[in-house]
Amino acid sequence: MSTDGPYPPSAPEPEPGTPSWPAGGQQQPPYGGPAPYGQPGPAQPPAYQQQPGAYPAGYPAQPVYGPPAGPPPDNFLVWAILSTVLCCLPLGIVSIVYAAQVNDKWLRGDVAGATESARKAKQFAIWSAGVQAVVLVLIGIFYIGIFALALGTASTAP
């Protein structure tokens, strides 16, 4: 942390003080780690000043890069919608954030960032579905237990 003695101040050290994110930055050689809301403009090697608290409102101010050629990564938005609006667990909200990041980064030309966000969106969609299933099974067991208990008392009644 900030022992910038041996290094020239401009040396692009990977993320000294920025709030790094769980496991961010292992597959992204040029950039330290994806900032939570896709701040650093893509393809700008020296731009390392990531604003820590920056929010998506900043994106129109970024220089516009065209979307890369080829199919964009899947953002799993449908799964996020299904889990938040058509079912019951709000964990899908996180999925929507990553889905928006996928398209945001992709349309600005940040292929690596978009792929990384797509991976996270998929992960959260799966977790959301998994947690949902577990919780519903638990509630089901809870209800079946009550039902069995009621049946038991009913059958012992005369």
Place this chain on the structure above:
Amino acid sequence: MTSAARRLAGPAAAAAVAAAVVGYVGAVDPNQAGHYPTCPFLFLTGFYCPGCGSLRAIHAMAHLDLLTAVDRNPVTVAAVPLLLWTWLRWTRRAARGRARTWAAPPWAVWSLLGVILGFWVLRNVPGLEWLAP
């Protein structure tokens, strides 16, 4: 199986699952207690989540009662055309054997997030009961 049929297997499976769910929820009434488990979020916190009322909304839509459906969960009703549109595009892509080239504009996805978060908060506000299930 021809390659076109294989490509269309995904959309066909999705349609079959959706039809099965709508058929089941339409037949087994979620308005009666005990048919379905309570929403875990409501169960644990006592607050409505953005999905609360969606089963009853689907049940109402299965019986073509759109007004009741909007009463239970307007965002669920609004999601149906969006999902249908997505499914149609997916099916068309699959039929032609093409990869997806279009990505939704980010502002649209961010707005969707805003709508869902706003809906989540507002439907728990006293005085806005029409948003609650």
